[in-house]
Amino acid sequence: MGLIGMCTEKCDSQGEGTSRRRFLQHAGVVGAGLMLAGPMSALGLSNQSTEPRGKIASRGYAARNNSGVLSPWEFQRRALREDDVLVDIKYCGVCHSDIHKLRGEWGEEKYPQVPGHEITGIVASVGSKVTKFKPGDRVGVGPMVDSCGQCDNCKNGLEQHCQRWQTKFTYGFPDDSLPTGITQGGYSINVLVKDRFVIRIPDRMRLQDAAPLLCAGITTYSPLMRESIKEGDKVGVVGIGGLGHVAVKLAASKGAEVHAFTSTEPKVDDIRAFGAKNVVVVRTPRDLGPHFGSLDYCISTIPVDYNIGYYATLVRPFGSFTQVGMPKEGKLTLQHFMMTRNRVNLNGSMIGGIPETQEVIDYCARNNIKPDIEIISAEQTNDAWNAVVDKKARYRYVIDISTI
Numbered sequence: 421m422g423l424i425g426m427c428t429e430k431c432d433s434q435g436e437g438t439s440r441r442r443f444l445q446h447a448g449v450v451g452a453g454l455m456l457a458g459p460m461s462a463l464g465l466s467n468q469s470t471e472p473r474g475k476i477a478s479r480g481y482a483a484r485n486n487s488g489v490l491s492p493w494e495f496q497r498r499a500l501r502e503d504d505v506l507v508d509i510k511y512c513g514v515c516h517s518d519i520h521k522l523r524g525e526w527g528e529e530k531y532p533q534v535p536g537h538e539i540t541g542i543v544a545s546v547g548s549k550v551t552k553f554k555p556g557d558r559v560g561v562g563p564m565v566d567s568c569g570q571c572d573n574c575k576n577g578l579e580q581h582c583q584r585w586q587t588k589f590t591y592g593f594p595d596d597s598l599p600t601g602i603t604q605g606g607y608s609i610n611v612l613v614k615d616r617f618v619i620r621i622p623d624r625m626r627l628q629d630a631a632p633l634l635c636a637g638i639t640t641y642s643p644l645m646r647e648s649i650k651e652g653d654k655v656g657v658v659g660i661g662g663l664g665h666v667a668v669k670l671a672a673s674k675g676a677e678v679h680a681f682t683s684t685e686p687k688v689d690d691i692r693a694f695g696a697k698n699v700v701v702v703r704t705p706r707d708l709g710p711h712f713g714s715l716d717y718c719i720s721t722i723p724v725d726y727n728i729g730y731y732a733t734l735v736r737p738f739g740s741f742t743q744v745g746m747p748k749e750g751k752l753t754l755q756h757f758m759m760t761r762n763r764v765n766l767n768g769s770m771i772g773g774i775p776e777t778q779e780v781i782d783y784c785a786r787n788n789i790k791p792d793i794e795i796i797s798a799e800q801t802n803d804a805w806n807a808v809v810d811k812k813a814r815y816r817y818v819i820d821i822s823t824i
């Protein structure tokens with residue numbers, strides 16, 4: 421994802437910038453405009469009364485290099501814009517993506533970098549053109565904070581697939597207009613987000629329970645809904661960690677017969693309690709043999725390289741298999757002989773759009789579906805990351821941001 425840095429916000433505000441090249445072509449013109457605006461900005465004045473008053477102080481836990489070790493850091497966020505919402509963060513979930521990204525396992529990163537994209541909190545202030553939210557509202561912010569808003573995919577609520585490559589991810593996303601040069605995430609006391617990307621959290625849902633749903637929840641809900649999972653369908657869930665345990669609960673809530681596949685035997689009783697009818701402990705691919713072609717659909721959350729071909733054989737002919745776990749460098753091994761056995765439709769999926777993210781939150785609130793969480797303090801986060809990698813998390817760590 422570190423590669424996806426096509427255009428800056430200066431470029432967005434011109435309503436242009438479909439590519440980096442185009443941005444560079446008009447950068448000179450924008451630069452001249454900024455120079456003209458300079459003296460007014462220096463006096464704290466602005467052409468627009470809605471312009472922000474100044475940069476916003478923040479502090480959080482950042483990695484300084486690809487060791488991924490987090491430590492306290494004070495930094496600035498940009499000033500509030502007219503369509504921004506400033507959120508005082510209360511909780512932030514720990515996603516395996518945070519670890520991959522901050523350890524440089526998805527590509528080169530810029531540091532210091534604050535991770536975190538399962539954010540819930542309370543609206544602190546809003547820009548002059550924001551009408552949907554007001555200070556005091558309970559809200560969430562997931563893995564995106566902005567996109568072009570103009571392309572067909574953005575207009576259709578598929579902001580994660582912005583055709584102009586302007587999906588702005590919540591942390592580590594290059595943006596020269598920001599004080600730190602990249603977006604900074606939710607292991608921090610506050611976050612700025614465009615109003616369209618703010619999710620409302622229903623009163624009946626605790627903020628700490630809602631946090632993991634903003635990534636783990638939507639990432640599994642979206643493909644399950646795409647498959648129109650219904651009562652009686654045989655649904656496989658591979659990898660029962662932060663994402664997988666939510667996938668089991670969601671699929672079971674739709675009446676599906678859930679078959680879970682885990683490499684961690686001590687999780688078996690938990691997984692049954694989440695709603696799985698059958699739990700298979702997989703030590704070698706041979707353990708998959710008895711389940712060949714038995715599923716209507718399968719979703720895999722495994723976040724490391726593994727042979728996806730063996731697991732694809734679990735699905736009946738012409739069924740679908742979705743990979744949502746994001747391994748190091750995005751690399752998976754595929755045993756093609758196995759892939760062809762059932763002509764399975766293999767697809768990859770990344771989070772979900774904003775309307776669907778609101779949908780999963782509302783669905784979980786209505787149906788009392790909650791992730792199994794363990795609240796930690798900010799200074800416990802390094803240990804929590806190691807526990808996630810060692811498959812010891814049960815099942816999602818959530819940071820109490822008041823400890824920062």
Ligand SMILES: [Zn+2]
Pocket residue numbers: 567568569570571572573574581582583584585586
């Ligand atoms: Zn777009």
Ligand SMILES: [Zn+2]
Pocket residue numbers: 515516517518537563635636
């Ligand atoms: Zn995530």
